[in-house]
Amino acid sequence: xxxxxxxxxxxxxxxxxxxxxxxxxxxxxxxxxxxxxxxxxxxxxxxxxxxxxxxxxxxxxxxxxxxxxxxxxxxxxxxxxxxxxxxxxxxxxxxxxxxxxxxxxxxxxxxxxxxxxxxxxxxxxxxxxxxxxxxxxxxxxxxxxxxxxxxxxxxxxxxxxxxxxxxxxxxxxxxxxxxxxxxxxxxxxxxxxxxxxxxxxxxxxxxxxxxxxxxxxxxxxxxxxxxxxxxxxxxxxxxxxxxxxxxxxxxxxxxxxxxxxxxxxxxxxxxxxxxxxxxxxxxxxxxxxxxxxxxx
Numbered sequence: 001x002x003x004x005x006x007x008x009x010x011x012x013x014x015x016x017x018x019x020x021x022x023x024x025x026x027x028x029x030x031x032x033x034x035x036x037x038x039x040x041x042x043x044x045x046x047x048x049x050x051x052x053x054x055x056x057x058x059x060x061x062x063x064x065x066x067x068x069x070x071x072x073x074x075x076x077x078x079x080x081x082x083x084x085x086x087x088x089x090x091x092x093x094x095x096x097x098x099x100x101x102x103x104x105x106x107x108x109x110x111x112x113x114x115x116x117x118x119x120x121x122x123x124x125x126x127x128x129x130x131x132x133x134x135x136x137x138x139x140x141x142x143x144x145x146x147x148x149x150x151x152x153x154x155x156x157x158x159x160x161x162x163x164x165x166x167x168x169x170x171x172x173x174x175x176x177x178x179x180x181x182x183x184x185x186x187x188x189x190x191x192x193x194x195x196x197x198x199x200x201x202x203x204x205x206x207x208x209x210x211x212x213x214x215x216x217x218x219x220x221x222x223x224x225x226x227x228x229x230x231x232x233x234x235x236x237x238x239x240x241x242x243x244x245x246x247x248x249x250x251x252x253x254x255x256x257x258x259x260x261x262x263x264x265x266x267x268x269x270x271x272x273x274x275x276x277x278x279x280x281x282x283x284x285x286x287x288x289x290x291x292x293x294x295x296x
Contacts, residue, residue: 077293080134080159084291086255088138090283092276097151100136105129108160108170110243110254111222114205117184118177128169130160130252137258153258154271155280159288160252167247171216174245178205178220185227200227212278214248214285219277242274244281249292253284 080102088095107127119125135158139151162170184203189196202225209219220243243256257271272280289296 077291077295078132078161080132080161080251081291082134082136084251084287085134085136085159085253086138086155086157086280086284086287090280091138091155092272092279093140093154095138095140095154097139097141098136099139100134102132102134104132106133106160108162108166108252108254109158110170110174110245111205111220113203114177114181114222117181117203117205121180121184123176123180125173128162128166128173130162130166132161134159139258155255156258157253157255157284160254161250161293162252164250167216167250167252170245170252171218171247174218174220175207178207181205201225202227208242208274209278213281214246214288216247217278217281217285218245219243219274219281220245242272242277244277244284246281246285246288248285248288248296249294251288251292253288255280255284 082100085100088098107129109127115125115127135156137156138154140154141151142149182204185200186203187198187200190199191197204223206221206223207218208221209217211217212219222241222243224239241256243254246253256277
């Protein structure tokens with residue numbers, strides 16, 4: 001049959017049968033490449049515009065002080081640089097692996113369970129949303145070269161840049177939540193020896209220390225224990241966790257041991273003492289100073 005004897009629809013159908021459709025994996029790979037190329041192109045464009053602007057200013061500016069004034073007008077810091085975070089060498093224990101990511105418009109999180117308790121106690125909950133954020137987890141390789149041995153998590157840190165007034169809200173809300181949740185009892189279903197049952201767990205939060213670093217600082221202690229002293233705690237728990245919150249300017253950091261101290265459940269020493277955590281808070285505040293608005 002000649003092409004001029006075919007209808008338009010038949011021609012389209014015949015052409016479609018000859019098309020090679022990419023596999024899903026190929027489509028995803030193209031998408032990733034396109035995203036990277038788009039981001040690279042955008043970055044190059046920004047650099048080109050910035051370079052062009054600098055040349056234009058230089059061409060029309062008779063003196064160097066004018067350039068300094070232009071730079072000073074946009075001195076407010078944005079984003080969250082990696083250098084503002086704690087590093088492996090800062091820890092009092094060996095760390096040789098780090099994982100991290102950055103984000104924007106993320107809520108400032110200190111303790112999700114505390115927020116759940118506060119909400120159930122009738123407290124209004126409206127998390128502060130950050131402008132920018134960056135997270136880092138520090139770990140230790142337990143057995144180098146062995147793929148079946150997972151690294152030991154040591155410390156996690158979140159660093160947020162907030163809008164004016166955001167830091168005040170974070171600390172005000174934290175105090176309000178802790179006041180409402182000094183003791184919170186919850187009953188949880190469990191399975192013991194093949195029999196379904198329930199266990200009551202008492203949660204508690206206390207501010208153990210204040211104002212030991214930066215503009216403001218809080219050491220928040222969270223405890224868990226069985227409601228009955230002789231009742232074993234069925235669900236896996238560390239017994240106690242600690243979070244440190246530090247503010248410097250428009251930056252707020254939240255950090256603490258990934259697994260929490262285990263001294264209350266197994267007799268072992270905590271991963272970090274309160275004194276070591278306060279020392280890390282001071283180190284964190286020094287790092288944040290260089291990136292904060294206003295600078296220290």
